[in-house]
Amino acid sequence: MSDATKDDLLQKPISRRDMLKLGAAGGVGLLLGAGGLTGVLAGTGMLKDSAKAADAQTAGDTVPFYGKHQAGIVTPAQDFICLGAFDVTTTDLGALRTLFQKWTEASAKLAQGQGVGDESGNPILPPVDTGEAMGLNAAGITITFGVGASLFDGRFGLGSKRPAALVDLPAFGGDELQPEWTGGDIAVQVCANDPQVAFHALRNLARIARGKAVLRWVQDGFQRTRTADPNGSTPRNLLGFKDGTNNPDVKKADVADDIVWATQADGANWMADGTYMIMRRIRMRIEVWDRTHLNEQEATFGRHRDSGAPLGEKDEFAPLDFAKQDDKGKLMIPMNSHVAVANMGGKVKIHRRGYSYSSGIDLKTGQLDAGLLFICFNRDPRRQFIPMQQALAAQDKLNEYIVHVGSAIFAVLPGAKAGGCIGETLF
Amino acid sequence: MSDATKDDLLQKPISRRDMLKLGAAGGVGLLLGAGGLTGVLAGTGMLKDSAKAADAQTAGDTVPFYGKHQAGIVTPAQDFICLGAFDVTTTDLGALRTLFQKWTEASAKLAQGQGVGDESGNPILPPVDTGEAMGLNAAGITITFGVGASLFDGRFGLGSKRPAALVDLPAFGGDELQPEWTGGDIAVQVCANDPQVAFHALRNLARIARGKAVLRWVQDGFQRTRTADPNGSTPRNLLGFKDGTNNPDVKKADVADDIVWATQADGANWMADGTYMIMRRIRMRIEVWDRTHLNEQEATFGRHRDSGAPLGEKDEFAPLDFAKQDDKGKLMIPMNSHVAVANMGGKVKIHRRGYSYSSGIDLKTGQLDAGLLFICFNRDPRRQFIPMQQALAAQDKLNEYIVHVGSAIFAVLPGAKAGGCIGETLF
Numbered sequence: 001m002s003d004a005t006k007d008d009l010l011q012k013p014i015s016r017r018d019m020l021k022l023g024a025a026g027g028v029g030l031l032l033g034a035g036g037l038t039g040v041l042a043g044t045g046m047l048k049d050s051a052k053a054a055d056a057q058t059a060g061d062t063v064p065f066y067g068k069h070q071a072g073i074v075t076p077a078q079d080f081i082c083l084g085a086f087d088v089t090t091t092d093l094g095a096l097r098t099l100f101q102k103w104t105e106a107s108a109k110l111a112q113g114q115g116v117g118d119e120s121g122n123p124i125l126p127p128v129d130t131g132e133a134m135g136l137n138a139a140g141i142t143i144t145f146g147v148g149a150s151l152f153d154g155r156f157g158l159g160s161k162r163p164a165a166l167v168d169l170p171a172f173g174g175d176e177l178q179p180e181w182t183g184g185d186i187a188v189q190v191c192a193n194d195p196q197v198a199f200h201a202l203r204n205l206a207r208i209a210r211g212k213a214v215l216r217w218v219q220d221g222f223q224r225t226r227t228a229d230p231n232g233s234t235p236r237n238l239l240g241f242k243d244g245t246n247n248p249d250v251k252k253a254d255v256a257d258d259i260v261w262a263t264q265a266d267g268a269n270w271m272a273d274g275t276y277m278i279m280r281r282i283r284m285r286i287e288v289w290d291r292t293h294l295n296e297q298e299a300t301f302g303r304h305r306d307s308g309a310p311l312g313e314k315d316e317f318a319p320l321d322f323a324k325q326d327d328k329g330k331l332m333i334p335m336n337s338h339v340a341v342a343n344m345g346g347k348v349k350i351h352r353r354g355y356s357y358s359s360g361i362d363l364k365t366g367q368l369d370a371g372l373l374f375i376c377f378n379r380d381p382r383r384q385f386i387p388m389q390q391a392l393a394a395q396d397k398l399n400e401y402i403v404h405v406g407s408a409i410f411a412v413l414p415g416a417k418a419g420g421c422i423g424e425t426l427f
Numbered sequence: 428m429s430d431a432t433k434d435d436l437l438q439k440p441i442s443r444r445d446m447l448k449l450g451a452a453g454g455v456g457l458l459l460g461a462g463g464l465t466g467v468l469a470g471t472g473m474l475k476d477s478a479k480a481a482d483a484q485t486a487g488d489t490v491p492f493y494g495k496h497q498a499g500i501v502t503p504a505q506d507f508i509c510l511g512a513f514d515v516t517t518t519d520l521g522a523l524r525t526l527f528q529k530w531t532e533a534s535a536k537l538a539q540g541q542g543v544g545d546e547s548g549n550p551i552l553p554p555v556d557t558g559e560a561m562g563l564n565a566a567g568i569t570i571t572f573g574v575g576a577s578l579f580d581g582r583f584g585l586g587s588k589r590p591a592a593l594v595d596l597p598a599f600g601g602d603e604l605q606p607e608w609t610g611g612d613i614a615v616q617v618c619a620n621d622p623q624v625a626f627h628a629l630r631n632l633a634r635i636a637r638g639k640a641v642l643r644w645v646q647d648g649f650q651r652t653r654t655a656d657p658n659g660s661t662p663r664n665l666l667g668f669k670d671g672t673n674n675p676d677v678k679k680a681d682v683a684d685d686i687v688w689a690t691q692a693d694g695a696n697w698m699a700d701g702t703y704m705i706m707r708r709i710r711m712r713i714e715v716w717d718r719t720h721l722n723e724q725e726a727t728f729g730r731h732r733d734s735g736a737p738l739g740e741k742d743e744f745a746p747l748d749f750a751k752q753d754d755k756g757k758l759m760i761p762m763n764s765h766v767a768v769a770n771m772g773g774k775v776k777i778h779r780r781g782y783s784y785s786s787g788i789d790l791k792t793g794q795l796d797a798g799l800l801f802i803c804f805n806r807d808p809r810r811q812f813i814p815m816q817q818a819l820a821a822q823d824k825l826n827e828y829i830v831h832v833g834s835a836i837f838a839v840l841p842g843a844k845a846g847g848c849i850g851e852t853l854f
Binding site: 059060079082122123124125126127130131132133134135136137139180192193194195196197199203206207214215216217218219220222223224225226227228229230233236237238239240241286290291292293294295297298305306356358359360361363366368370 | 486487506509549550551552553554557558559560561562563564566607619620621622623624626630633634641642643644645646647649650651652653654655656657660663664665666667668713717718719720721722724725732733783785786787788790793795797
C-alpha cells in the first residue's frame with residue numbers, strides 16, 4: 001500500500017507499514033502505547049463501525065506494552081506462541097542493562113505493529129529490522145521477559161537479589177528432563193495471533209542480543225485459531241480433551257492479585273507486580289493414548305471428552321463434585337483423575353496459559369513429538385505450582401500418557417512505564 | 428453448542444459437530460463434496476448475507492475433496508501445512524489398496540469438517556477420531572496424496588507402472604541432504620487455515636495406517652495468516668522478501684494444464700490429471716543473512732525488499748526486464764540474482780506452493796533451524812523442476828544464504844469421484 005489515503009485506511013486493516021506513515025505524519029505512534037490502535041483510529045474517525053473495532057481488538061490489534069504489569073500474562077491467550085530461553089554470554093552487568101534497555105525499546109515498537117527500526121534501511125548497512133513482518137498488522141502481539149535463577153549465580157553480583165520464591169524446581173517423579181529443553185538465564189515469551197509475527201519478534205530480539213546472549217532453546221506452540229473457532233470456546237489439547245475449563249478468571253483484578261502478582265510481602269521488593277513463570281515441555285504418548293478406550297480416557301481426565309463436563313454431568317462448566325457417587329456407590333470422578341488431583345481441595349490455584357506443540361517425528365522412536373507446552377504463572381511457586389506438581393507427579397492417572405522432557409522457572413519482571421525499562425527494578 | 432437450532436446457526440460459524448447433526452438430520456452431508464458448505468447453506472437460506480459467505484469461503488469453509496484433480500494443488504494456499512511422508516511396512520498390495528480406500532473415506536470426511544468416525548464413540552473402545560478438532564470448522568482443509576519412486580521398487584509388483592517422469596532427483600551442487608528429511612514411499616500433504624485442524628488430519632491418517640505404513644518425516648509450516656494480513660498480499664519469506672510475486676496463475680485452467688497437470692502423453696496413463704510434487708527442506712542461514720547489507724540482499728533476490736518490485740522499479744508486479752541497465756551501463760537485475768536465474772528465459776515454469784518453517788534451535792550450532800519448506804507441482808520434473816534447480820544450484824547468488832537439507836519427489840495421484848478411491852488408477 002504505497003499511496004495510502006484515508007479512504008484506503010477505511011477499507012483495509014492497518015499494517016505496520018501504514019503505522020509508520022501515520023506516525024510520521026501526525027505523531028500518532030506515540031499514543032499507541034496507552035490506548036491501542038483501535039482507540040486511536042476510533043478517535044480520529046478512521047473506523048467505520050464498532051464491529052470492525054471489536055474484530056481488530058481480538059485479532060489484529062495492538063496490546064499495550066508498557067504498564068504496571070507486563071503484557072502476555074493475564075492477556076487472553078493469543079493463537080500462537082514463540083517461547084525462547086537465552087543464555088547470557090556477557091559477564092558485564094552494564095551490558096546486560098543495556099540489552100534490556102534495547103529489548104524494551106524494540107518490544108514497544110513490535111507491540112505497536114512496527115519493525116524494530118527503519119524498515120527501508122540504509123542500503124550499505126544490514127537492515128535494522130529483518131523485514132518478514134512488513135505489511136502485517138500487530139496481530140495482538142505481547143512480549144514478556146523473565147529471568148532464571150542462574151542469572152543470580154554470581155556473574156553479575158546479583159546473588160543477594162535472588163527472590164526466595166525463585167527456587168530451583170525439585171525433581172518430580174517421572175521427569176525425563178533433557179538438558180536442551182531445560183533452564184535458561186532469560187525467558188522471552190512472544191505470543192501473537194500470527195506465527196510469522198511471533199517468530200519475527202523473537203528473531204529480532206535474538207539479533208539485538210548478539211554478543212550478549214544466545215538462544216538456548218526455542219519452542220513454538222499453537223491453540224485452535226479464531227479462524228477455526230470464531231466463538232473462542234475452550235481449546236482442546238492434543239489428547240482431544242478441553243483444557244482450561246476451570247481456569248481462574250484472572251481478568252478480575254482480585255483474582256489476579258490472589259494468584260498471579262507477586263508483592264513486596266512475597267520476598268524480593270524488586271519483584272512487586274511481577275510473577276513467576278514455569279515452563280514444562282510435556283510430551284504426550286499419543287500413540288499409546290490412541291489405543292486407550294474412551295471410558296479410560298475420560299476416567300483419566302475426570303471429564304467427558306465430548307462436552308468437557310465433569311464425569312456424570314452434561315455442562316462443561318458444571319461444578320466439580322468429588323463426593324458424587326454413581327448408583328453402585330463408586331465415585332463419579334476418580335480420585336486419581338487429572339482434574340481431581342490438580343484440584344488440590346480447591347486451595348491451590350495457578351494461572352495456566354499453555355499451548356500445544358508439534359515438532360515432527362522423534363527420530364529415536366518414529367513417533368510424533370507432540371504435546372503440551374505447559375506454561376503457568378503464579379505469585380509463589382513454593383505454595384502453588386510445586387505442591388500441585390508434586391501431587392500430580394505422585395498420583396495423576398494421566399502420567400501413563402505423558403512425560404515431562406523440559407522444565408524451567410523464571411521470575412517474570414514487573415512492567416515498565418513508557419520511558420522506563422523492563423528490569424529497571426533489578427539491574 | 429449442544430443444542431444447535433437454526434437461529435444459532437445463523438449467528439455462529441458451523442463446526443464439525445454441527446455438520447454431523449445437519450448431516451444426520453437431513454442428509455445434507457452428501458451434498459458437500461460437490462458444492463461446499465457455503466453453497467449448501469445459501470441454498471437452504473441459512474446464511475444471512477454474502478459477506479459471511481465470502482468470509483467462510485476463504486477461511487473456515489470446506490474445499491471439495493473429490494474431483495478430477497486432487498485438492499491442495501491449485502487451491503489457493505491456506506495459512507498452514509502439515510506435510511508427512513510415510514514408509515510402507517506391509518508388502519501386500521491388497522493391504523496397500525485397502526489403506527488408500529480407508530484414507531480416501533477418512534479424508535472426504537475431514538474435508539467436510541467432520542471427524543473420521545463417530546465422535547461420541549463406544550466407551551469400551553478407543554475413539555475412532557482422536558477428538559482434538561471437535562468444535563472446529565473445516566478451516567479450508569485439503570489433503571493431497573502422492574507416491575514416491577520407492578513404491579515401485581518391486582515390493583508390490585508395480586515396477587512396470589513407474590512413470591518415466593518420476594525420476595530419482597539428481598544430486599544438485601551444494602545439497603547437504605539428511606536422510607531423516609529425505610524420501611518416503613507416500614506423501615500426505617495437509618493444508619488448512621488452522622494448525623490444529625491440519626495436525627488432527629495427519630495424525631488420524633497415520634493412525635489409520637497402523638500396521639501398514641509409518642511416518643518417516645513430518646514438517647509443519649506457515650504463511651502469514653489472514654488475521655495479520657486480511658488482504659492476502661504476497662507472503663514474505665523468513666529472509667524478509669516477498670516470495671511468489673511472479674507465480675503463474677494456476678487458477679486459469681489453461682495455465683494449470685500447461686504447467687501442472689500430467690496427461691497420458693506425459694508417460695504413465697494412470698497419472699493423467701495427476702502431477703509431480705517436489706519437496707525441498709531449505710534451511711536459511713538466517714544469522715549470516717542478517718549481517719548482510721540491504722544492497723547485497725536486494726542484489727541477491729533481484730528485487731527491492733520493501734516493495735517487492737524488480738530492482739529499479741517501483742511496482743511489485745512490474746515486468747522483469749533483464750536487459751535494463753543503470754546509468755553506468757550495469758544491469759539493474761544481476762544475472763546471478765535469484766529472480767534472474769529462476770526465470771530460465773521465461774520458458775520453464777513450475778507452480779510453487781511453499782511455506783516457511785521454524786523448528787527451534789539447531790543443537791549443533793545454536794542457530795535457528797528455520798527456512799523454507801519448498802513445495803512445487805509440475806507436470807514433468809525432467810523438463811521443469813530439475814533444469815531450474817540445476818541452474819539455481821550452479822548460479823544462484825542466494826546459495827550463500829541457504830542450504831538444502833531435505834528432498835523428496837512424489838507422483839501426486841489423480842483425483843477421485845465420490846465413491847471412488849485415490850490411487851484407483853494405479854493399484
